[in-house]
Amino acid sequence: MSALLSLTGIRKSFGDHEVLAGIDLELAQHEVVALIGASGSGKSTLLRCVNLLERIDDGRIVLAGEDISDPRVDADGVRARIGVVFQHYNLFPHLSVIDNVTLAARHVHRMSKADATAKGLALLERIGLGAKARDYPDRLSGGQQQRVAIVRALVTDPALLLLDEITSALDPELVGEVLDLVRSLKEQGTTILMATHEMDFAREVADRVVFLDAGTIVEQGAPDAFFDHPEQERTKRFLTRLGARRR
């Protein structure tokens, strides 16, 4: 099996605090992996390291056969091949929805404005936001903004999609529309690494669930086995606290 993404011995500290204490993880093509764990367990930091937004202290990150943790690698080029969606959407408030979506396509991937706009509009149509293309982000609901942020990350056909707790900042009634979009991405074969607090969603969509605690992977496995028969004591405690273990 050739892994699309392979992490070996990833370490990262902020000052004296070791956030990632040696992470080994592989993602196959088309695989959806959910990272779960308490706040501060290192999920978000791991995602940011993969996208080279944080520099790792040790270890190797290999994306499609290329060691992207090598300082000689063009980090901007790597980021262009990885899509990221943040918890707080981080849309650009001074750009319309369509300009948000096509910014990278035009300026990083050098698509013509017409091509980029056509592609962006098609994607926005598909998620039912075609009519909002000319609006500015502050006119959209949180759920709509987050869906736009997902489209913005997808428009350049990234090899890998990183989702960083993308529903945590949303009102409960808006979570569904965002998760529906992620579900359809999985069906299209997008490779996804996501940090999430939505246990039901992780169980339903993920091919594999990875439980992080204090910067290490405590346990991982297929969702049903993981949630129904966790082996490690720490995993059991975490799931009991969340009340997600029943079913």
Next chain:
Amino acid sequence: MTAPSALELERRAYRARRSRRSIWVSIASTLVFAALIWVGVVSTPGWHSVQQSFFDPGEAWRAVPSVLAGLWLNIRVLFASAACVLVLSILLAALRTLRGAVFFPLRAAVAIYTDLFRGLPLLIVLYLVGFGIPALGFFPRMPAGFWGTVALVITYTAYVSEVFRAGMEAVHPSQRLAARSLGLRYWQSLRLVVLPQALRKVTPALMNDFVSLQKDVGLISVLGAVDAVRAAQIQVSLNYNFTPYLVAGLCFVVLAVPMIRLTDWYSARLARREQMGSVV
């Protein structure tokens, strides 16, 4: 729409009464105040001679053509220096955001420049540039207005680049993060994401600096450029009557008023937008 209730109508009538009353109070107090000042000034022992040497209608009328001709130079200097200041200060502000040891000399040079020229009085910069640089004999002969413009640009760029820097720092770091995560390079994220948002944040401050520049262009007269102030001075020296200065001053005020009003309007609009309809 349903008709307002009797309660609401009574409240509206009360508010209308209150606002009519406060309008009358303000009109009355303004009139009383103006009258007091007028009487106070006119009753001073020297008023008659001040009126003759500062408020002579005939002198004012004779000064208008030359002062206006001079003002045209001020206007050209104003727009030329404003354009240069804008471009240069964006560039300097961007340079100051650069991280990395390689850029230390650049960052340090910009820091020293802004410290120096924000501290140095404009008048001294004008003398240094206007009389010092031509004396080097290195540059071709340029009119005084040109060196005046250079001095204004040097001084104002120091201020305005700090305004831009503050604006760029006020853009939330997550915006830069999102831009970089898309694969945009450092300069691209600055140009496409950070700067446009910074510009919006600092527009009121920039407009204010423009108003300030608008009157400081009058200082280029110390280099001998025949601008509105210099033209007035020449007129004054003919009859030893100061009225032309007043004419020049009025010209500057008239020039500044539209921009001042625009600044106020824009700031008020921003404030309205941010307070989202609340009354306090």
